[in-house]
Amino acid sequence: MSTARRTDPIVRVEDLDTLPALVLLDARSGPKGREAYERGHLEGAGHIDLDRDLARPAPDASQGGRHPLPAPEDFARTLSRLGITPGHTVVVYDDQGGANAAARAWWTLRAIGHREVYVLDGGLHAAVASGRSLSGSPAPASTATYPPRPFDAPLATLEDVDARRTDPSWVVLDVRAAVRYRGEEEPIDPVAGHIPGAVNVPLTENLAPGGRFRPAEELRALYEGVLGDVPPERLIVHCGSGVTACHTLLALDRAGLHGARLYNGSFSEWCRRPGLPIAP
Numbered sequence: 001m002s003t004a005r006r007t008d009p010i011v012r013v014e015d016l017d018t019l020p021a022l023v024l025l026d027a028r029s030g031p032k033g034r035e036a037y038e039r040g041h042l043e044g045a046g047h048i049d050l051d052r053d054l055a056r057p058a059p060d061a062s063q064g065g066r067h068p069l070p071a072p073e074d075f076a077r078t079l080s081r082l083g084i085t086p087g088h089t090v091v092v093y094d095d096q097g098g099a100n101a102a103a104r105a106w107w108t109l110r111a112i113g114h115r116e117v118y119v120l121d122g123g124l125h126a127a128v129a130s131g132r133s134l135s136g137s138p139a140p141a142s143t144a145t146y147p148p149r150p151f152d153a154p155l156a157t158l159e160d161v162d163a164r165r166t167d168p169s170w171v172v173l174d175v176r177a178a179v180r181y182r183g184e185e186e187p188i189d190p191v192a193g194h195i196p197g198a199v200n201v202p203l204t205e206n207l208a209p210g211g212r213f214r215p216a217e218e219l220r221a222l223y224e225g226v227l228g229d230v231p232p233e234r235l236i237v238h239c240g241s242g243v244t245a246c247h248t249l250l251a252l253d254r255a256g257l258h259g260a261r262l263y264n265g266s267f268s269e270w271c272r273r274p275g276l277p278i279a280p
Contacts, residue, residue, distance in 0.1 A: 009106065009253045010213050011091055011118040013130045023084050025092040027054075027102040028124070040134030042093070042127055046082040047139075050101040050243065053078045054108055062272035065265035066188075066241035069151065072112060076148035079109075083142035086114060093120035093127065097211045099203055103246040107262065111153035119250060122212050154261040156236045158270060161263050165197030170234045171227055172198040175248045176267070180240070183280040188240055191271040193278040195238075201226055203244050206251040219255035233259035238266040 016022065024045035026037050037047040048054065055067035056074070070078070084090060090109060092102040098119045109117040120127065128134065156164075164170035174194050179185045181200040186192035194200070205222060208214050214222075227235060232252065239245040242264035252260050270276055 006116075006118065008216070009118055009250055010121045012121050013127050013132065016091065016120075019089045019091065021088045023082065023088045023090050025082065025090060025102075025105060026124075027092050027094045027100075027105045029094065029101045036095070038136060040136055042124070042132055043135045044139060045093075048078065048082065048092070048101075048105050050104065054101055054104050054243075061241075061268050063269070065269035067243050067264070067268075069108070069111075069242070069264055072151050073148040075108060075112060076146045079112075079114075079146035080144050081142055083139065083144045084114075084146055085144045086146065089116040089118075090114065091118050091120050093123045095124045097123060097204075097207050097247075098213070098250060099244045099247045101243055101246075103250045104243045107153070107246040107249055108151075111151040113149050113152060122210070125211065154233070154259055156238075156261040156263040158263070158265055158273065158276075160261075161195060161236055161238070161270070162276070164234075164236065165195055169230060170236065171230050172236045172263075173226065173238070173248065174198040174200045174267070175203040175237060175239045175245050176200070177202050177204075189268050189271050191278055193271070193280050195267065195270055196277050196279040198238075199226060201248070203239070203247040203251075206247060213251065213254060216254050216256065219251050220257060223252055223255055223257055227257075231259070232257040233261075235260040236263050237261065238263035240266055241268045242266045 025048045026041045026045045027048050028036050029050035056070050092105045094102040102119045106119050165172045181194045183193035237245045237248050
């Protein structure tokens with residue numbers, strides 16, 4: 001069995017059995033996410049919930065957006081409950097190409113210092129298509145202890161975005177669907193439009209037809225075209241509430257473009273702050 005450190009954050013179904021000390025996480029989210037997990041999930045997988053485990057309550061979305069990051073100590077308790085220790089290899093999947101919310105789980109695990117964490121390419125659909133069976137049994141009870149650590153990942157605040165959105169030495173990237181960026185539709189937040197100065201590359205551009213991630217070289221070409229002469233460390237990525245932005249951060253990692261910052265408050269925070277401009 002190979003124990004070499006993988007550099008690609010995306011793992012194929014065919015490679016699951018080669019990974020040491022594997023823990024699977026089902027990150028299907030939304031009102032029916034837990035219900036879908038209980039109906040059937042990959043054997044042994046635990047369920048990690050976006051609203052309960054990957055965010056904390058947001059009583060005022062103008063201060064941190066709709067999905068503020070969990071406190072590191074709370075997230076460490078979540079990992080302990082799921083049977084994860086720093087020595088485990090974690091593979092996360094969902095049923096939306098990693099967008100909701102496998103990539104958010106990947107980013108948060110990386111932020112707490114966990115390095116052996118990956119997203120399953122093609123998610124649950126690819127696993128089932130490969131012949132993997134589903135189980136309705138809960139994950140085994142855990143006695144693991146995950147040590148709490150401060151999050152250590154590049155982040156941007158609302159003030160950072162406001163200061164840099166018109167600075168040509170920075171790029172602010174909005175990964176929402178083009179119709180939301182253009183203000184033609186807004187199904188969630190109270191105001192439509194986008195942060196002035198932000199450019200738009202919908203997260204769906206990270207995926208090839210069929211829902212698999214595009215190869216690293218294609219992703220690199222895509223985002224180098226967005227960056228131009230700007231280094232990836234000066235890229236700020238956001239979405240509606242900091243969840244699907246992690247999908248693009250995952251794609252950037254696959255492309256070897258490291259150091260981009262997550263604006264976790266995202267448009268949900270920006271559009272609720274009085275006095276800030278919004279472009280149609």
